[in-house]
Amino acid sequence: MQALLSVAPGGPETLELTTMSDPEPKKNELLIRVRAAGVNFPDTLIIQDLYQMKPPRPFAPGGEVSGEVIATGSGVEGFQVGDRVLALTGHGGFSTHLCINASSAIKFPETMPFKDAACFIFTYGTSYHALKDRAALKPGETLLVLGAAGGVGSAAIELGKTMGARVIAAVSSEDKAKFCREIGADETIIYPRKLDRDAQKALSAEIKRLSGGEGVDVIYDAVGGEYAEPALRSMAWNGRYLVVGFPAGIPNIPLNLPLLKGCQIVGVFWGAAVFRDPQGHAENIGELFQMYLNEKIKPRISASYPLDKATEALDLLTKRSVLGKVVVTTDD
Incomplete structure (x- = not known):
């Protein structure tokens, strides 16, 4: 071998x-x-x-x-x-x-x-656990995906659309935005590689605008870093902020924001969830295979x-x- x-x-x-x-x-x-x-x-x-x-x-x-x-x-x-x-x-x-x-x-x-x-299994398992088990994403809600062109992000777009959500994909380049639109994203945002305070405010305002002014119901954050706070500021009342990964660094979140928004910051540790709830994991995988066979999702x-x-x-x-x-x- x-x-x-x-x-x-x-x-x-x-x-x-x-x-x-x-x-x-x-x-x-x-x-x-x-x-x-x-x-x-x-x-x-x-x-x-x-x-x-x-x-x-x-x-x-x-x-x-x-x-x-x-x-x-x-x-x-x-x-x-x-x-x-x-x-x-x-x-x-x-x-x-x-x-x-x-x-x-x-x-x-x-x-x-x-x-x-x-x-x-890694990307769809992570994203389905996040959107179904941790966020309880509902049809008609708005989902923001940060890092949307990557493996888990693109899976989140497909699953979000399959679950009936309106999806906003946030990425760092036009080619990534085009890719996200091709796999089903309703709207795209191109954010800069580095964010100062003005750029953070502009990003938050753009997310709110694309969500119709009310903010987004669920945020899938597979990026972290400087992008977390402006995304959280764009959240709707009773929103759910999914903490998925930190390739841009572990963010510092002002804890007054969840209070003011009445929202939740929810950890997504899929590997631990598989170990702690094998029956739930098996059910999710069965549902994902059915989505694949029905051509709703595809790597x-x-x-x-x-x-x-x-x-x-x-x-x-x-x-x-x-x-x-x-x-x-x-x-x-």
């Missing part, structure tokens, strides 16, 4: 493509032939030791995979050789072979390509790289220049 290994803390340039012995599945494990791995922002953090999870080195990044079961360990029930599965792995996905616990594997529809399957894969060029995929995420999703493939 081959794996792209992190051998020292650092950026994508520190990863090394290595040939290793094929692993063997232990009790309750599946050995899968990885066909594709989704690339997500945590992959750029985990190799720098900046993520919550710090696996011992050497390890391969890649927390989201799809592939075929090629062997099963003792005690495995419900899976057999040849099953097509996807899984969240935390790390290890940038490899040709991987052992995973059978409890983390999910069979996916036969009509779903491996690339789609590898780019499905927007803008770039695909073979395993030996996966560092280029990570570079794209580091530069925040990705539209939708990027995938790494491992086919012979």
